[in-house]
Amino acid sequence: MEKLFSVPLKGGTITDVYTCSPDDVERTISSYPSSLSVFDDNTAKAYGKSIDSMSLILPHGEEHKNWASIDSILAKAIESGLARDSVFFGIGGGVILDMTAFAASIYMRGARCVLVPTTLLSAVDATLGGKTGIDYGGAKNTVGTFFPSESVLICTELLKTLPESEYRSGLGEVLKHALLSENAELWNFLLDNKDKVLSRDGNTVSEMIRLSLEVKISYITRDPEEKKGIRSALNLGHTFGHALESLYDYGISHGEGVAWGVVRALEAGEAMGITSHSLSSSASELFRLYGFDEGFRIPEDLFGRYFKAIGKDKKKKSGEVRFVLLEGQGRPVLKPIDEDLVRRIVTKRA
Ligand SMILES: NC(=O)c1ccc[n+]([C@@H]2O[C@H](COP(=O)([O-])OP(=O)(O)OC[C@H]3O[C@@H](n4cnc5c(N)ncnc54)[C@H](O)[C@@H]3O)[C@@H](O)[C@H]2O)c1
Helix, strand or coil: CEEEEEEECHHHCEEEEEECCHHHHHHHHHCCCCEEEEEEHHHHHHHCCCCCCCEEEECCCHHHCCHHHHHHHHHHHHHCCCCCCCEEEEEECHHHHHHHHHHHHHHHHCCEEEEEECCHHHHHHHCCCCECCEEECCEEEEECCECCCCEEEECHHHHHHCCHHHHHHHHHHHHHHHHHCCCCHHHHHHHHCHHHHHCCCHHHHHHHHHHHHHHHHHHHCCCCCCCCCCHHHHHCCHHHHHHHHHHCCCCCCHHHHHHHHHHHHHHHHHHCCCCCHHHHHHHHHHHHHCCCCCCCCCCHHHHHHHHHHHHCCCCCECCECCEEEEEECCEEEEECCCHHHHHHHHHCCC
């Protein structure tokens, strides 16, 4: 196991991030006298190790990110005699990690938690920063806590079984991190290593995750509880993207939506005189290089529904939706965009 980072978070807590193999994960689990490992049915298979009585397998999918699953985790923890110093291992994508950490945060007023991401998206986005939770009342992540895990174990080997669409979804977030980075390292890495990234070469994926996490860390450590507006920058592309996902009933993956949304945010910034043309066009090129359909536009007659979906954005402040725009690479600003400009950007090809 190699330690990549020690990340200082809320209230002086620290999350240690390691790269490792599935055998290391197995050894780590057995090193604790009392633990519970939580999987979904796909990640239990991908993990490939024996699943013992100290494990719980939940059904996969966002529709199971709910109280019933939390109830199952807590019931299993009680039945297994877990104490406050026992460790909850979440082994899965963002859904399993968010729920395991949420259950750990409320079990006996806070047990211990270790996360093992098995999707690219969860490795670069859902492991650090302490956001836990479930979907409730028809909306995503409405109930939850801030509860940073004590460590994160990243095994690129586990990503090999990930369906292509899920891998691409994670890549959308990685490319977004490249734009949010204050330096060119991740961007250049992506330009130089496209084939190895797409064929999931282990060392390449590992380095890409490290560089991507470096960017996320620089934002969350400056705003651990999302109170200063710095962390909101990580939502670059999300307002445009979520509305697209919702318009097409989530037939578009989250990462595809984000990728499309990032390019729209840059175009909007350019039209508002905030973003340079060269940044906007080189970002479009990067997304195209990775096969994202960044030029897609929604039909004019769907704009009303699309704009309504934008209005539901949870980043609303005092009734106003604020978009993350870029004054330059790694220089985000939050601004409202008027309806006419949104219409121009999302419905007409430039
Ligand atoms: N806490 C945070 O900061 C944070 C950040 C971003 C996203 N999230 C949350 O993460 C969730 C999305 O995460 P996700 O995209 O990982 O979705 P997910 O957990 O639903 O995983 C996607 C699909 O891939 C399957 N899968 C996972 N790993 C696999 C593997 N190695 N092999 C084969 N199949 C595998 C899963 O069973 C699932 O069907 C959302 O609920 C979102 O709210 C949280």
